[in-house]
Amino acid sequence: MKNHRYCLEFFAFYDHTAIQRRVEEMAAQGWLLEKPGNFLWIYRRTEPRRLHAAVTYFPTASPFDPSPSQGELTMEEFCAQDGWRLLARWGQMQIFVSQEEDPVPIDTDPMTQVETVHRSMKRAMLPGHLVLAAVILWQLWFQLLQFRQGPVGFLASTSSLLGVPMWLLLLLATLYEIFFYFWWHRKAVRGAADGFFLPVRTNRLASALLLGGAIFLLLFSAIGSRSRLGILLGGCALYGVTILLTGRVREMMKRRGAPKMATMVVTIGLAAIFASLSVWGMVAATIRGNLWREHPPAETYEFSGHTFSVYHDPLPLTVADLTAPGDVRYSTQAEREETFLLAQTRYSQDALLGEACGAPELTYTIIEVKAPFLYPLCLASVTKEDPLFETQYRPAEAGPWGAAAAYQMYRHGEPTSWYLLLWEDRLAEVRLEDLPLTPQRMAVIGEKLRTA
Amino acid sequence: MPREKFKTLTQQMYYILLCLGEECCGIDIMDRVATLTGGAVRVGSGTLYHLLEQFLAAGLIRETCAEGRRRSYLLTPEGRALLEQEYRRILAQAEDYRRVFGKE
Numbered sequence: 088m089k090n091h092r093y094c095l096e097f098f099a100f101y102d103h104t105a106i107q108r109r110v111e112e113m114a115a116q117g118w119l120l121e122k123p124g125n126f127l128w129i130y131r132r133t134e135p136r137r138l139h140a141a142v143t144y145f146p147t148a149s150p151f152d153p154s155p156s157q158g159e160l161t162m163e164e165f166c167a168q169d170g171w172r173l174l175a176r177w178g179q180m181q182i183f184v185s186q187e188e189d190p191v192p193i194d195t196d197p198m199t200q201v202e203t204v205h206r207s208m209k210r211a212m213l214p215g216h217l218v219l220a221a222v223i224l225w226q227l228w229f230q231l232l233q234f235r236q237g238p239v240g241f242l243a244s245t246s247s248l249l250g251v252p253m254w255l256l257l258l259l260a261t262l263y264e265i266f267f268y269f270w271w272h273r274k275a276v277r278g279a280a281d282g283f284f285l286p287v288r289t290n291r292l293a294s295a296l297l298l299g300g301a302i303f304l305l306l307f308s309a310i311g312s313r314s315r316l317g318i319l320l321g322g323c324a325l326y327g328v329t330i331l332l333t334g335r336v337r338e339m340m341k342r343r344g345a346p347k348m349a350t351m352v353v354t355i356g357l358a359a360i361f362a363s364l365s366v367w368g369m370v371a372a373t374i375r376g377n378l379w380r381e382h383p384p385a386e387t388y389e390f391s392g393h394t395f396s397v398y399h400d401p402l403p404l405t406v407a408d409l410t411a412p413g414d415v416r417y418s419t420q421a422e423r424e425e426t427f428l429l430a431q432t433r434y435s436q437d438a439l440l441g442e443a444c445g446a447p448e449l450t451y452t453i454i455e456v457k458a459p460f461l462y463p464l465c466l467a468s469v470t471k472e473d474p475l476f477e478t479q480y481r482p483a484e485a486g487p488w489g490a491a492a493a494y495q496m497y498r499h500g501e502p503t504s505w506y507l508l509l510w511e512d513r514l515a516e517v518r519l520e521d522l523p524l525t526p527q528r529m530a531v532i533g534e535k536l537r538t539a
Numbered sequence: 540m541p542r543e544k545f546k547t548l549t550q551q552m553y554y555i556l557l558c559l560g561e562e563c564c565g566i567d568i569m570d571r572v573a574t575l576t577g578g579a580v581r582v583g584s585g586t587l588y589h590l591l592e593q594f595l596a597a598g599l600i601r602e603t604c605a606e607g608r609r610r611s612y613l614l615t616p617e618g619r620a621l622l623e624q625e626y627r628r629i630l631a632q633a634e635d636y637r638r639v640f641g642k643e
Contacts, residue, residue, distance in 0.1 A: 143585040158592070162585065162588040164566060165565070165566055165588050166585065168584060169569065191581045191583055193584050193586070194586050195551055196550075196551040196583070196586040196590065199549075199589050199593075200586070282549070
C-alpha cells in the first residue's frame, strides 16, 4: 500500500481559497499534505478525518531561511493558542489545520489579509512572473528576427513555425496569472474597505489549458525529428537534474544552519553554473555526435587526419543524369524540412575529398510552396540581393529549362553557375560545379527539378 | 475607495488597541478581546500577529518587556490619540442615528 501520493496541482500562489479546500478534501480522503511545491504536491497516508485548513502568508519569510524566524515561531504560537497546527511551509505561505469543530479563523481582518497577501506576492511571485514574461518576449523577438532573416527556412521548419504559438501561449499563461492577480487584488482591497473577504476564484482550467497547449506544441514540433527530440529530451533531463541538485544543496545548507544570503548565493550560482555547463555540454555533444543531422551518415572516411561523413541518400537529379561520372566516389545528401505551408529540401552531391580534381558536383534546393499566397514572399527572399557578397539574380532565358521563369546569379557583376528556376508552385535553386551547361542538360535539370 | 491605513480603524484594530490600554502580552490579547466583547468579536491569530507588527512599526504601541518570544505591549500616546479619534467617529455615527430615529 502506498504511503505517499504525488499530485500535480495548479494553484496560484495567492489562491488560499482553493488550497484550503483541496487540503480539507484530501484529509477527508485520508491524505494529509506533507510538502507543497510549484506543481508537485506530496500527501502522506493518514486516517481520514475532517479538518479545517487555513492558508496564511508571512511576507518576510524566505525559502532560503535556515530555520523559521522568531516572528514565524511567534505567529505559530498565536495560532496554536486557537487550536491551529502548522502543517507545511512553502516560502511565504504557511498552511495550518485545526481539528476543532468551529475554530476562530487565522485571518479575521480582510484589510490585513489582503495587505499580507500582496506583500508576499510582491516578494515571491510577481518578480519571477515579470522576468518570465520578459524572457518570453525576448524569445518572440528572436523568432521575428529569424523570420525576417530567412522566411523560407522559418516557414519550412516545424519547430520555428510552432515556436511562435508556443511562446505566445506561454506569454498568455504568464500574463493571465499577473493580470488575474491584480484584478483580484483591486477587488479584494475594495471589499476589505467595506469589511468583507473576497475569495480567490482563479480559473485553473484556463491556466492548465494554456500550459498544456504550449507543451503539446513543443512535443509536436519534435516528433519525427531525431535531432529536435534528442535536444528536447536532453534539455528536460538536464533541467530536472538542475532543479533536483540545487534543491538538495539548498536543503543541505539550511540543515547546517548556513546564513540565508550564503544559501541564496550558492543555490542561484550553482543553478547558473550547471545550466551553463549543460548548454555547453549539449552543444558539444551535438557537434561531436552530428546530432543536428536528421539522419546518421552511411559511412565515414579519413582525410588528412579528420573524419568525414558519407551519405547515400537518393536524389531526384544526379551527376549521372547529366554526364558520365567516371569512377569518382560521391556523397549524396538530402535534407528536408516541411510544414503545412511549404517544404524545403536541400540536395547535394559532393565528390569525396582526395578524389579526382575537377569532378562535377551538384547542389540544389527545391522550395515547394503549398500556400500560394506565400509565393511572392519566398521569391523575394530567394532573390534578395546580398550586399556583403555583392550577389544578385538577373533574369535569364527560361525556355531551355522548361521553367516559367529563370534567373542567373551574378557576383561582383560576373555571372556564376547558380540558377533559380520558377514554376507555378515551386522554386529551385541549382548550382553546378565543373558541369558546362548545354541545352540538353538544362532540359534534364528543369524536368527533374520540376517533378522532384 | 480603499481606506487609508489607520485613518479609520477596522473593528479588529480598534479592539486590539483598546486592550493595550493596559499592558498585555500579545498572545493574551485574543482572549481579552473575546472577554471584553462577550465573544462578539474574535481576533484571529494571524491578524493579531500582523497588526501588532504594524502598530509597533507605526509607533501606536510600544514593547514593554520580552521574555523569549513572549512580548508585552502598551498603547503609546499616538495610539491613544488614534483610538480617541476612532471613538469620536463612532460617537458621531451614533449621534446621527439618534437624530434620525430619536432617542431609544
